Amino acid sequence: MIDLIRKLTEAYGPSGREEEVHNLILQELEGHVDGYKFDNVGNLLVWKAGTTGKKVLFDAHADEIGLVVTNIDERGFLRVESVGGVPPHSYVGHRVRFPNAIGVVYVEGETEEERKKNFTNLNLDNMFVDIGARNRDEAMKVVPIGSFGIYDSHFFKNGDLLISKSMDDRIGCAIIVEILRRVKKPRNTIIGSFTVQEEVGLIGASVAAYSLVPDVCVAVDVTDSSDYPKSFKRHSMALGKGPAIKIKDRASISNRGVVEKLIEVAEQEKIPYQMEVLTFGGTNAAALQRTRAGIPSATVSIATRYVHSPSEIVSLEDVENTVELLINYAGKGV
Amino acid sequence: MYLKELTELDGVSGNEQQVREFISDKIKDKVDELKVDVLGNLIAYRKGTKGGRKIVLAAHMDEVGFMVTNIEDDGTLAFAPVGGVETQVMVGKIVRINGQTLGAIGYKAIHIQDKEQILKPLSIDQLRVYIGAKSKEEAARQVKIGDYVAFTTTFDQENNRLTGKAFDDRAGCSVLMDIIDKIDRYEDDVYFAFLVQEEVGLRGSAVVVEQIHPDIAIVIEGTTAGDDPELPEYQWATHLGDGPAITFMHRGYVVNKRVYESIIEVAEKYSIAHQAKRRTAGGTDAARFARTGAGTAAAVVSVPSRYIHSPVSMIDLNDYNNTVLLLQKILEQGEAFAR
Numbered sequence: 001m002i003d004l005i006r007k008l009t010e011a012y013g014p015s016g017r018e019e020e021v022h023n024l025i026l027q028e029l030e031g032h033v034d035g036y037k038f039d040n041v042g043n044l045l046v047w048k049a050g051t052t053g054k055k056v057l058f059d060a061h062a063d064e065i066g067l068v069v070t071n072i073d074e075r076g077f078l079r080v081e082s083v084g085g086v087p088p089h090s091y092v093g094h095r096v097r098f099p100n101a102i103g104v105v106y107v108e109g110e111t112e113e114e115r116k117k118n119f120t121n122l123n124l125d126n127m128f129v130d131i132g133a134r135n136r137d138e139a140m141k142v143v144p145i146g147s148f149g150i151y152d153s154h155f156f157k158n159g160d161l162l163i164s165k166s167m168d169d170r171i172g173c174a175i176i177v178e179i180l181r182r183v184k185k186p187r188n189t190i191i192g193s194f195t196v197q198e199e200v201g202l203i204g205a206s207v208a209a210y211s212l213v214p215d216v217c218v219a220v221d222v223t224d225s226s227d228y229p230k231s232f233k234r235h236s237m238a239l240g241k242g243p244a245i246k247i248k249d250r251a252s253i254s255n256r257g258v259v260e261k262l263i264e265v266a267e268q269e270k271i272p273y274q275m276e277v278l279t280f281g282g283t284n285a286a287a288l289q290r291t292r293a294g295i296p297s298a299t300v301s302i303a304t305r306y307v308h309s310p311s312e313i314v315s316l317e318d319v320e321n322t323v324e325l326l327i328n329y330a331g332k333g334v
Numbered sequence: 335m336y337l338k339e340l341t342e343l344d345g346v347s348g349n350e351q352q353v354r355e356f357i358s359d360k361i362k363d364k365v366d367e368l369k370v371d372v373l374g375n376l377i378a379y380r381k382g383t384k385g386g387r388k389i390v391l392a393a394h395m396d397e398v399g400f401m402v403t404n405i406e407d408d409g410t411l412a413f414a415p416v417g418g419v420e421t422q423v424m425v426g427k428i429v430r431i432n433g434q435t436l437g438a439i440g441y442k443a444i445h446i447q448d449k450e451q452i453l454k455p456l457s458i459d460q461l462r463v464y465i466g467a468k469s470k471e472e473a474a475r476q477v478k479i480g481d482y483v484a485f486t487t488t489f490d491q492e493n494n495r496l497t498g499k500a501f502d503d504r505a506g507c508s509v510l511m512d513i514i515d516k517i518d519r520y521e522d523d524v525y526f527a528f529l530v531q532e533e534v535g536l537r538g539s540a541v542v543v544e545q546i547h548p549d550i551a552i553v554i555e556g557t558t559a560g561d562d563p564e565l566p567e568y569q570w571a572t573h574l575g576d577g578p579a580i581t582f583m584h585r586g587y588v589v590n591k592r593v594y595e596s597i598i599e600v601a602e603k604y605s606i607a608h609q610a611k612r613r614t615a616g617g618t619d620a621a622r623f624a625r626t627g628a629g630t631a632a633a634v635v636s637v638p639s640r641y642i643h644s645p646v647s648m649i650d651l652n653d654y655n656n657t658v659l660l661l662q663k664i665l666e667q668g669e670a671f672a673r
Binding site for chain 1: 549567568569570582583585586587588589590591594610612613614621624625626627628629630631
């Protein structure tokens with residue numbers, strides 16, 4: 001599974017440009033699903049038929065945050081805006097990967113005072129990207145306006161900890177792929193939705209459940225882990241405590257029936273778990289639960305350090321326990 | 335081109351009937367079906383020769399403006415913005431209340447203003463609409479709480495530049511009407527959706543997908559130019575005269591890649607001037623089309639407009655004509671478009 005996580009987190013897939021991630025998922029799932037389709041907005045939906053007539057949908061978003069090129073100056077430097085919630089400080093001196101080039105992000109400042117000011121009030125409006133082009137035309141050929149970039153960052157394993165860009169939410173994608181590979185004969189039909197454009201506005205999840213009409217949805221996503229120095233003191237989530245069963249974040253309140261069932265399954269199977277109340281943020285569950293006449297939905301999260309940075313950290317043990325919890329839930333949830 | 339008539343009508347969000355009636359009257363004999371839905375969207379339909387796919391072209395009828403919130407004892411009117419309007423552009427403007435009564439949004443003369451306060455944004459609580467009434471009773475004979483208030487700018491043309499109010503998005507409405515006037519039938523079924531309440535939160539478009547189940551939606555907007563000579567060019571969103579603006583991403587939505595790239599292909603194939611929309615702020619109905627029902631592959635093509643969301647905006651006639659041409663060519667591609 002580590003290899004799967006490495007491939008998925010290193011793939012290129014900023015919001016609206018999820019093809020590489022989708023193709024990789026289809027490749028990894030070959031022979032493990034009964035069918036798949038792409039819907040109107042580009043969500044990848046896969047399924048494995050059960051025998052009860054009931055359907056459980058597991059969702060993970062395929063996209064990651066990034067930058068988009070909005071302008072190129074006459075000397076070939078790029079101007080960018082954010083795709084999703086990008087903290088500008090994560091990009092200072094860091095590299096951004098476009099489909100055909102890698103650029104360096106830096107900050108303007110014509111005097112010491114101005115540079116200092118720009119560094120303390122970081123804003124993409126006074127930052128730029130250097131791709132080594134000599135002029136506008138040269139840059140336009142390699143990275144035309146409207147090109148999307150991501151953190152140029154790599155996967156590595158440090159003991160039980162897995163470190164990479166875009167654990168948000170390729171770790172969710174990896175978990176769902178793993179579930180579909182391990183469950184040979186599902187009791188309830190399992191649908192996997194690998195949705196687009198979560199980071200910019202829950203676009204994919206708003207329509208993903210519309211056509212297949214599942215009986216229950218579980219979004220699998222990351223949540224903020226509060227186990228590092230001076231991390232959010234009002235939160236309880238931590239690496240290694242197991243899958244986090246979300247009760248509430250700012251965008252949705254998990255369906256209580258689904259939450260109770262997840263707890264029941266974890267207790268029965270002796271799978272460690274933690275409860276999650278996140279005071280900000282949101283997941284695709286917010287959109288899934290509002291589909292059609294409403295679908296009971298919840299989120300199961302992976303505690304993650306440094307979300308939206310180039311090095312998001314999760315615990316492999318949590319990932320394994322989440323796979324186990326959701327496999328059991330898929331059979332007993334409805 | 336219907337820009338003069340369209341921009342001189344009042345149609346603040348939720349009060350689009352003047353605009354709807356004008357459009358409906360002009361197009362009713364040129365389309366196969368025409369209906370007004372529950373929210374007030376006007377939807378026209380023209381059957382395709384093959385009828386394989388459904389394409390929606392959409393523009394919103396509403397404009398930003400105000401609403402009367404109270405009639406004060408002295409006969410002046412308290413008001414609130416409808417949609418995004420700043421107080422800076424309100425002062426000194428003539429407005430029309432409920433399509434009839436004229437009023438002025440006034441403020442202290444410069445002589446008696448505190449020097450520190452000049453050029454600082456005012457709060458809307460410091461502003462009133464003056465309609466010439468001397469008392470509450472007198473004002474109440476002409477206006478009511480809840481009346482809509484609109485800017486009154488008339489349309490003008492100087493050389494290739496057009497000025498007027500509400501090019502956002504009467505420009506889009508006029509583009510759609512021009513396309514309807516070209517009597518060609520296309521391979522795909524084409525729906526022309528004139529939408530309500532875009533400026534207050536993409537509300538009209540929220541009910542269109544369920545009525546049509548379209549494959550593709552293209553939103554036609556009057557979008558920000560921002561080509562302010564005081565700003566470096568790399569901060570401009572679009573530039574007047576450089577052609578229709580094609581959006582790759584805006585607030586809450588990355589434009590469907592297939593449709594976005596196909597639009598550019600068509601523009602290049604027919605050598606139609608075009609430019610990228612180079613800022614991602616602001617949203618359009620495309621986001622709503624994408625995230626409603628079973629979802630839609632939605633895109634945005636815009637006529638660049640200076641000074642939108644103010645009493646007077648400016649567009650370039652060539653940009654307008656190229657927008658009509660680009661959309662016409664897109665429809666002519668039939669099933670080859672966005673495959």
